[in-house]
Amino acid sequence: MNGTVATRSTEVVLPGNVEPSGLQVRTRTIPPPATGQVLLRMDATGVSFAEQQMRRGKYYDQPPFPFVPGYDVVGTVTAVGPGVDAAMIGRRFAAVTKTGAWASFLLLDAADLVAVPDGVTAAAAETVVVNGITAWQMLHRTAKVPEGATIVVLGANGGVGSTLVQLARHAGITVIGTASTRHHETVRELGAIPVDYRDPDMYQRIQELAPRGVDSVFDHVGGAGLKQSWRLLRHGGTLVSYGTAATKDESGNSQLPVLKLFAWLALWNYLPNGKAAHFYNFWAGKKRLDAFRARLREDLTQVLALLADGVLTPQVAAEFPLADTAAALALAESRTVAGKVVIVP
Template identity: 35%
Template sequence: MTVHVNRKILIRRAGGPDRLELVDAPMPECAADEVIIRNEAVGVAFADVLIREGLYPGVPLPATPGYEAVGIVVSKGRAVDSVEIGARVAALTVHRGYARYVNVPAAWVVAVPPTLDSPTAASLVLNGLTAIQMLTRSVALPSTQSILIWGAAGGVGSILLDLARHFGVTAYGVASGARTEFVARKGGVPIDRSEGDVSETLKRYAPAGVDAVFDGVGGPNVAVSQRCLNEGGMVVMFGIQGGLVGGRRKWVHLIRSALASPRFTAFGVMKSNRGLKGYMVEPLARQFPDRYRSDLSAVLELAASGAIAPQLDEILPMSKVAEAHRRMNAGTHQGKIVLDPAH
């Protein structure tokens, strides 16, 4: 009888990338409604950085990070009839994904198209799902005809550029340096943040503003995003990267960011004719699991057909997870970093 040992990443205490330990662990148990996946590719997400820093709600330490995974189903619970052993699937794991084997509710797995390789699929589970749900559910198509994307060369931003091109939406992408060229290659209009106030730069191209802004920075940046909107426009806030410095929590910076965040009154919001909406993938997926599966399947199929092309930065063995997080902290990556749990 073959006895498998699970290898996973463990964070015992909050801190920097050096807190990420590769450890041997028992195999996960499979509940009646779960499957066990032998992971082939695991995405590295900003949410994983928040987990490492002890800042992600609902995930106390010690914990194993890893928001998304792709692999082969090797076992399933007695109540599972929707997934077959041997199927290659993608799953939103939220945490526990940095492992060779992970147990996931069967309702959270989606088949991966055979022509799509596992690292590419892993780069789409969180980022692709976030992008397609924000563009098609947080705002309305086809009435949304122009958008502004912060961090347009990043994991979510680059997929938003692809989706905007696919749906015929004009996209303005905020980036700097050589990343502005990347935005242009993706079909977006680059907005170089080094030129000053993004809202003023945008006016050269869209004097009346855009229909929607996707803001993963948060804090005082939301006020800039609101200035980029036209009448009736919507800011969709999906991250708080502005609350960290170099990928690390700095309490003084977090407090300053909170104090500098815009304040709203009911009358002020009504008078502005502009909206602010939050987006967080996990609670939405839990409340609407059918939407989750449908939207994730849709984005995987779009990638398999070549309609969108997620940007892969690098594939690293799981033993180099600290290097992956150092790159996340420094912001030197372009696109998605993926871990290979088999090495």
């Protein structure tokens, strides 16, 4: 029962800096799981903003081309290696992979798996794996936003943004969320006050809604607008930056926008202005692997429990079979959807 037979896996490969239509499909043989490993059958994966950057060669520390993308996965254990509890076979788990999840089968370390509650579908769970951990940690670990506070979430209709809005509302926090007007009704249903991100006076609109400033801004856009996000904060407020979407189409060194961002954050923290600026790095602390895994498991378990209890509503923008991953990526990049584009077997 512990899996001694090699398995054929279908994988979607990013061969280089190509359009979504340039993705390639291959089949390869996966050996049986080694000590401490499991073989996971993919039940759902998805498209995150990271893959959109990787396609352009713009993700900060992506591997060299070619490689199999896929930042997270939900799947069923079909075999285990030596030293792994055979009771895991047949059960559903979630994991953050960073790359490799756009595949029908994966070999993963058992220690990286987090159990998915019974009754939660794979697609629903997939919407809150990396998105849920990111949102939870930014809200409760990085910014430590208290009940009664007011925050701004840029991209409130996106995968991380929509989850962040729901977690914040559950914690008794007022949310102002930016999105295109076509998604304003969705943002309202999530519990946030929508503001049009295409409005040239967007930041002024936010200031009108919160004239005394806000407690936190969660900014995945970066670029020139980051300074405006900083100005929205009240005394004692916290800016959490977690991306550089504004520069994803720029040519040149992929690390330069991030280094510029770090410089601004460091400068703002140095100034005696009573405000704080942080860059959220999902992988921070991984050098202490056991502590990193324990923190990830604790946070994702809480998010999945909220999903199982109906506190969080899964935001599935669309579902595509693995063979149509190119169409899934194109849709995710179209900026026309709310929630997460999910890939299924």
